[in-house]
Amino acid sequence: MAMNSLSGGTTVSTRPMRKLLERMWQARYLYLLVLPLLAYYVIFQYLPMYGVIIAFKSYNFAKGIIGSPWNDFEHFRYMFQLPQFWHVLKNTLVIAFGRLIIEFPFPIVFALLLHEIRSARWKRFYQTVFTFPHFLSWIIVSGILSNFLYDMGMLNQILQYLGFQKVSLLTDPSSFVGMLFTTNIWKEMGWGTIIYLAAMAGIDPTLYEAASIDGAGRLQKMRMITWPGIKSTVVVLFILAVGNTMGGAGFDQIFNLYNPGVYSVADILDTFIYRLTFYEGSDFGFTTAVGLFKSIVNCLLLFSANLLAKRMGERGIF
């Protein structure tokens, strides 16, 4: 039907066409307003997407994106037989799924606790402290952490004082990933609670009153009222987190904290792409291919998480 009306012949379409042009003319100031925004998306989002085709080419800067010859998936074949690629992919998945399992519940637990605080002033105090690190860049946080965790740092001073062995969390591969999780919780946990607290604020207070009259205890109220009230928010955020798996391994954090000593566990696809391109002078086409692989896996994960949520009777995100 739609196809018919579209291809309905040039003679018939002239009148709707003129009407459309008229409406567009009337909206001319709106187009002017939206122009900078669209220019941004076209230039900085869509041109790079077009640039992705160099993943399928032997890219040569002098010949440009169009002029460079196609190379029959050479980059992808090379990538899939490169042991280092599989190793880095494994690290990415371990860290990303680790974050989903370990980091994801923290904001929920803290939001539930903060919800139990009756005094608005205390609640605000806790939130103020917990949220602050979110607004610091990972460079700043890496400075803070290096000072706290290095060999002579406060953590080791305390450990020694208490009679424990010193730890080297920043350089020891066996504890590095755990350190990544812990420090990211330190930085982002408070920010994460905000959305849940907002969802809780939307719960009808009469539900709690009714439950009290029925003799429900605190834990029961938490389980039967608060939790159902935030469940859909939890699901949406979980889908988004799964959809961000490959990116969510946390480039900013790892890039500012890692060192060659922990590459074996901390090197993820993004850091790999960066070093390959800018330190080892690897082919731009090859590293773009690795990036494209990452984006595709990400998209697939997002759609499957969404589908799964819908199967389970939740609303999903689209």
Place this chain on the structure above:
Amino acid sequence: MKLSRVSAADVCIHIFLMIVVLIMLLPLYNVLLISFATPAKIAKQIVYLWPTSFDITAYSYIFSDSQIWKSLNVSLFVTVVGTLINIVATTFGAYALTKKQMPGRNIFLVLILISMLFNGGMIPTYLLIKNMHLMNNLFSMILPLAVNTFYLIIMMNFFRTVPDALEESAKIDGANDIQILLRIILPISMPTVAAITLFYAVDRWNEWWSAFLYLQDTTKFPMQLYLREMLVDVNKIMNSSFASSFVSRKSDLYPQGVKMATVIVTILPVMLVYPFLQRHFSSGVMIGAVKE
């Protein structure tokens, strides 16, 4: 009256949260202490918890380095100009995108949505910046980040709540869409615009990755990268002739103290705007994006 209602559970929650507060603050407090400390005083305590020295050598050292002033300048420029571009593109665009009478609106919205699911990635973006001759130009820190889609959605959600009746009368008086936005809509949108502005400003101040990729000239480095250089290799900086001339005047220059003083200087602007930020996010301005 109220006291009697405080139960054991309340006390437990408060104690637990207080412990977490201490854990959250300890590393920050430690940075502040070390930035004002001297190695001799630190060595006197098993755990350096109480400030026993107030030594500003580290600060006077970093502020006598001419590069920190250049870097502060760069960061200030990027924050002011970048935020201005952010807020103009975001508010103007968000307003137009909520107007259903604009043909093509749905196509624009879908294009924006797709960009959230998929992007070109590091290398194609790098090549684009190179082809646009933006390398080593401060606008390479600003233009590729001109719009944040989450903030755009928040702005659109807000504009949707503005009643149409406000605009109708202005339209009858012959005002065009730009005049309506500037004279009627923006003045009543100030709280939301202010919140988004603050969030953008903090993002611009914290921006380091585009600078890291696109700026080669170290004199153009923003504060974030100045700090990064300092953290990665403070010895290189402190062994420079500038530093040695400084050391010969003041003997007690402590590398860790210099690093932490730089951290404090880089945090300070964020701390100054944090109370205002805090007011906005706790009032729920930032919630809309995820609810959509």
